[in-house]
Amino acid sequence: MKFGGTSVATPEARNSAALRVISAKEQGFSPVVVVSAIGRRGAPYATDTLIGALAEVDPPTAPRPRELDLLMSCGEVLSAVLFAHLLKSLGHPAAAMTGVQAGIQTDGNYGNARVTQVEPAGILRFLEQGDIPVVCGFQGVCASPEGWLSEITTLGRGGSDTTGSALGAALGAEAVEVFTDVDGVKSADPDFVPHAPTLRTVTYDEVAEIAHLGAKVLHPRAAEIAMNNGIPLWVKNTFTDDPGTRIVPRSDYPGKRVTGVTHTGKLVYLQFNFESSEASHVRELQSVVYEMLERYGINLFMINVSPTGLGFGVPRSQYEVVMDLMDGLVLPLDGGRPVIYLFQIGPATKEVETQERLLRPLGEQRRIVAEVTEGCTMVSVIGHEVLQQPGIFLRTLRTLHEAKVPVLQTSDSDLSVSCLVPEADMERAVRTLHDAFAGAVEP
């Protein structure tokens, strides 16, 4: 039973969560609890607040990832101890456990570690004693350079969901229940589509797709672990008696359906045009662009490569890095006809004009101009066995066109069709697509 930040944020919320745990125990189950840090952004013990405290020491000095993980793991420790103490006060002995004590082993990527294995001996011991284990979500342990399992790691975004699924798998749990402050997985963001129904059943891969493409109710890594280990997964509301969403294997829920409409990302889209460059240089130009993006760890979305150009979206948070890397970049190429290429990102800056003047005496030069569209986002239609039907792209693009939502690019998978649209039109895009496909959305 995993409880998210809002489920442990206040004494009242913790009480509701604790009563759910006690109810499970009284029904004859042996509950194992996983808790997130207390509250979300802005709350005194939330993970973001802890990071903020570190930043206050000296904003320009970046903390070591190791120390950052040690600090970030504290929020869950506090939460687990409080929750265990609450259970005890309600007459049910409980034991708070860190990720290390719960046997959650990870790789050594601080801040974004992946679970490699779980050794739940400690949890089993407490269960045998009659205690309810209350495990800190979001954290694990990796080996130190000396080979000891002693280095605290955190699991990155959605890490507590991942802890829940990993423990469920290791313990061979009857089910993993993820408790939050909504009734389950919705067919769209209820802020945009208030009538969006709660999906009663979805498959692991549908929920993973929904989560990747924007829904924040469950992290896709949790779905992946549950799927790989055949553990039934539920998303439920801590504060209501709604039955929630059951997540099952594909074989348990066949059929054609549109699952929902999601939105995600604050992106900047860049479209490079190589039409003015020598044909023999295009591959080298493309290659250099991607090499730089790789070296500086830029995440890409909606990539497009053609013989005359390339395009991609980057997170808005990384756009400044891309500008620094590429605006004014000078690339001299031989291979046939020598040309000095000068990259320009968006409208010409003073730096680019200066570069051009300085380069003029050195030989022929040409500009590679990237058209920049800021303020983009991805809106996606998720479906099961339906997106391979003729006309799905037509219906999607026509719906958005009729709603006067421009589509800048598209991408698709077996389970989704995604459109890059202006962020200003995001809400309208989600609503109109949801309404257009509503008949096919199965609650």
Place this chain on the structure above:
Amino acid sequence: MPKQTVFESKRGVSRVEVRDGYSQVLFSGLPEPLVESRIAVLDVIAKAGVSIDFLKLTQSGLSFLVPDAKSEPIEAAIRSIGFRYEVLQHRAIVLAHAVNMRDEEGLIARIVGTAIRCGVQIDHIGDMHDRVLMVVSSEDVSRLQEAIAPIAAGGRP
């Protein structure tokens, strides 16, 4: 006895998959308004009862994939609208699978850069959260696979 299990997928490219037997249909120089021309193309395809994959919007048109077996009925249908098009047969989609690949910043750029550098003509590229898809001529599949293989093995090409 405590259970020990391997949990999350390893980082990086876990496998390379090839889906063969496609034709790429490219429309260029579509008349303005471009959006309506694109919709007219998709309308004709839908009415022909053919499912398309890998739709990409280009500066003056669009491109998509259809199964090779459907390229003839598609051509018959699209000829009627009088737009400029080209059909490239014997295309394959090479998929580099990497679960949660955006957790690893720069991985997508690395896959794409590697593919471009290996000298194969890439007709189109797409990406989802767990894979990069590259459309190439069927003849070039093994060359591309060889280039990407070191990434799948966890090393650098």
